[in-house]
Structures are given as C-alpha cells and as structure tokens.
Amino acid sequence: MSTTPAVSVVVPTFARPPLVTRAVRSALAQTLTDIEVVVVVDGPDAETVDALTAIGDPRLRVVPLPERGGAPNARNAGVREARAPWTALLDDDDEWLPTKLAVQLEVARAAGVRSPIVASRLINKTPRAEFVMPRRPPAPGEAICEYLTVRRGLFHGDGFIQTSTIMAPTALLRRVPFTVGLRRQQELDWTLRALDHDDVELVYADEPLVLWHQDENRPRISLESPWEAQLEWLRATRPLLTPRAYAAITMSIISSMAAPTRSYRVCRLLLGEARRHGRPGLTDYLAFAQIWLVPPGLRHTLRDRLLGRRHRDRASTPAESATSAPPPLTATVRAGAAPAGPHPATTKPVSDVH
Numbered sequence: 001m002s003t004t005p006a007v008s009v010v011v012p013t014f015a016r017p018p019l020v021t022r023a024v025r026s027a028l029a030q031t032l033t034d035i036e037v038v039v040v041v042d043g044p045d046a047e048t049v050d051a052l053t054a055i056g057d058p059r060l061r062v063v064p065l066p067e068r069g070g071a072p073n074a075r076n077a078g079v080r081e082a083r084a085p086w087t088a089l090l091d092d093d094d095e096w097l098p099t100k101l102a103v104q105l106e107v108a109r110a111a112g113v114r115s116p117i118v119a120s121r122l123i124n125k126t127p128r129a130e131f132v133m134p135r136r137p138p139a140p141g142e143a144i145c146e147y148l149t150v151r152r153g154l155f156h157g158d159g160f161i162q163t164s165t166i167m168a169p170t171a172l173l174r175r176v177p178f179t180v181g182l183r184r185q186q187e188l189d190w191t192l193r194a195l196d197h198d199d200v201e202l203v204y205a206d207e208p209l210v211l212w213h214q215d216e217n218r219p220r221i222s223l224e225s226p227w228e229a230q231l232e233w234l235r236a237t238r239p240l241l242t243p244r245a246y247a248a249i250t251m252s253i254i255s256s257m258a259a260p261t262r263s264y265r266v267c268r269l270l271l272g273e274a275r276r277h278g279r280p281g282l283t284d285y286l287a288f289a290q291i292w293l294v295p296p297g298l299r300h301t302l303r304d305r306l307l308g309r310r311h312r313d314r315a316s317t318p319a320e321s322a323t324s325a326p327p328p329l330t331a332t333v334r335a336g337a338a339p340a341g342p343h344p345a346t347t348k349p350v351s352d353v354h
Contacts, residue, residue, distance in 0.1 A: 005059075006034040006086065007101050008170065010078030012071045013092035014042040017051035020092040026211075027090055028057050032102040035059060040078040043068035072178035072186055079173045088167040093213050096164070100209035104167045107205045114199040117191065118167045122160075122210035132208050134160035144195055144202060145245040148188060151252060151283050161202075163187045164210045172200065184230050185253070192240040227258035227266070231273070238277060247278025251288040259291050267292050 009027045013020040020039065027037045037057075041048050041064040052062050063081055065074065071091075079087055086108065088101060104118045111118070124133050135158045138147040147159035163186065176194045178186055194200050234249055241249070251274045258266050271288065274280050280288075 005036045005084040008082035008084040008087045009037040011039045011090045012074030017048045021051050023092050026095040030101045031099050038078045038081050040074040042074040073180045076177045082170045087170045087173050089163050091164045094164040095211040097209050103205050111203045113201045115169050115172045116201050116203045118203050119161050119165045120205040121208035122212045123208045124212045126214040143242050145241045149245045150248040230254050243279035247274040247280040247284050250274040251284045255291045
C-alpha cells in the first residue's frame with residue numbers, strides 16, 4: 001500500500017481463527033475502502049496466521065507477537081503499527097456494520113475539536129435477546145464517569161462505551177495507551193484517562209454500527225478477572241471519578257463479580273468501600289441488594305422482561321434490530337463538562353449493569 005490510508009483498523013486476537021476472520025471480513029467490507037486492517041496475533045498462533053493469510057486482501061497486515069501480553073498490549077502494538085491519522089478498534093469476536101467507518105469519519109470531521117473520541121451505539125446480541133446500547137446520550141454538563149457507570153434503573157444503566165465502537169486519532173491512542181495487564185474495564189479505563197486531557201472530547205454517532213456478540217456460554221477472558229484486582233484498579237482510578245460514579249462501580253460492577261463468592265465479609269467490604277469513598281444513591285443500594293440476593297439466572301430473566309428486550313426467536317436481522325433502536329443519539333462531550341470528583345471491554349459486565 002503506497003498511500004496513507006484514511007483509517008487504520010486494529011484487531012487483537014489469539015487462538016480464535018473463525019471469530020477473527022469474521023471480524024476482519026466485516027472491516028474489509030466497509031463502504032469506506034481506504035483503510036488498512038492490522039491484526040495483532042498475541043503470541044505464537046500459526047493457525048490464526050494461516051487463516052488470516054488466506055483472506056488475501058492487500059489491505060490486511062498480520063503482526064504476530066513473539067509472546068502473549070494480553071489484549072491491551074496487543075492493541076498498543078497495533079496502534080504503533082498504524083499508518084492512518086485515525087485508528088478504529090475492533091475486538092476479534094465482534095463485527096461492524098458496513099457504514100461504520102464512513103459514518104464515524106464524518107462525525108469526527110464535523111466535531112470541530114482537536115482530539116475527538118468517536119463512539120457509536122451497538123447491537124448487543126446474546127443467546128437470549130438482542131438490544132441496542134447505549135440507551136441515551138450524555139446530558140449537558142453530566143460527568144462522563146457518571147454517564148458511563150451510574151444506573152438509572154434497577155436492572156440497567158443508560159450510558160455505555162465498548163472497545164469495538166471506538167475510533168480516535170492515532171496520535172491520541174499513542175499518547176494515552178491502553179493499560180497493560182488490566183483484564184476488565186479496559187475501554188472505561190482508557191476513556192476516563194483520555195478525557196482527562198483538555199483537548200479530548202467524546203462524540204457519539206446516532207446509529208448502531210457494531211454487532212457485539214455476547215455468546216454467554218463461550219469462555220471470555222474479561223469474565224475471569226478476580227474482583228480483588230478490579231477493586232485495586234478502582235482505587236487507583238478514584239481521582240478520575242466523582243463519588244457518585246465510585247459508588248456505582250463498587251456496588252454494581254465489582255459486586256457482580258464478587259457476588260458468586262457468597263461471602264458476607266466481601267459483601268460488607270464492598271458496601272463499606274462505596275460508603276467511605278463514594279456517594280451511593282437509592283438505586284445503588286437496591287442494585288447491590290439484588291446482585292447479592294437474587295440468583296443470576298432469575299436476575300437476567302427479570303431484567304429482560306422488565307426492559308422489554310427482543311428475544312432472539314422473535315428478532316430477525318441486525319438491520320431490523322437497528323430500526324427498533326431508541327431515539328437518535330447525538331452528543332459531544334467536552335472534557336471540561338465532567339466535574340472533577342474527589343478522591344471504566346475487555347468489558348463491563350453487561351448482564352448486571354445494562
């Protein structure tokens with residue numbers, strides 16, 4: 001490729017050839033054709049390299065790493081390889097709708113800011129149901145950390161950002177790399193740290209542009225992280241959070257990870273953490289109680305019924321799901337609009353937070 005592409009696509013992967021080839025084909029099928037796709041293979045994995053080589057598209061580059069370093073490290077390696085001024089991130093088990101990059105590039109150019117993070121809605125597809133996220137844009141003056149974490153209902157939050165929806169200036173992704181070693185909340189962690197820079201804003205495209213496959217019976221690295229590690233991350237991130245957001249993360253996200261322990265000591269510890277350093281609301285207390293007291297299967301069923309989510313046996317195509325999306329989502333969020341509170345994908349536990 002002799003010219004500089006408009007967008008570089010970075011895909012980290014390891015030992016999942018059928019999934020990553022599906023993801024890569026969705027990137028190569030974009031209506032915006034002036035792109036490059038950089039797949040970073042996270043360690044020795046000849047089968048994946050062979051599967052990608054067989055695609056045979058000159059816009060595809062495969063970058064094998066000599067040893068495993070985790071998804072954040074692989075993303076950072078891909079960003080260093082990126083040749084375009086914009087980089088879009090794609091997880092190996094997700095897909096893009098064909099206009100994803102074209103729409104986001106148009107939004108980015110219209111944003112009128114130096115370093116916009118361009119996100120979008122997505123279609124969350126689980127074996128039980130499919131639905132569009134996020135539910136609404138950030139409100140004017142709303143702290144982004146609260147938009148992304150605070151529940152407005154017992155079974156859901158309103159805001160959301162996921163790795164495969166993110167497109168940002170390549171220079172920003174190099175200036176603010178992903179945190180190597182962090183197994184959960186990778187996109188939340190990166191977004192909060194990026195928005196801490198004065199020239200960065202968060203912009204949302206209106207329509208859902210990503211298919212997020214939540215195959216709940218498939219092992220996911222992001223679901224294996226111990227709650228203790230996430231509590232350590234939360235404590236280190238406290239300067240970027242308001243007390244409201246700190247309480248929400250402790251009582252919803254981390255509690256959903258710790259609840260399987262059925263430990264009164266752990267339950268009491270997390271409640272004390274939220275009260276000591278955060279400012280819980282009534283919804284936080286109610287969510288905390290149902291996470292610890294209601295079995296997960298029953299909680300998921302109640303959530304889907306209360307939210308009226310379309311079940312897969314009644315849902316047909318992604319396009320039809322998109323037509324039943326919530327009202328248009330358009331928002332530009334300035335870093336300065338998020339009040340600094342005292343003191344996150346790969347992935348927020350969607351089963352308990354949204």
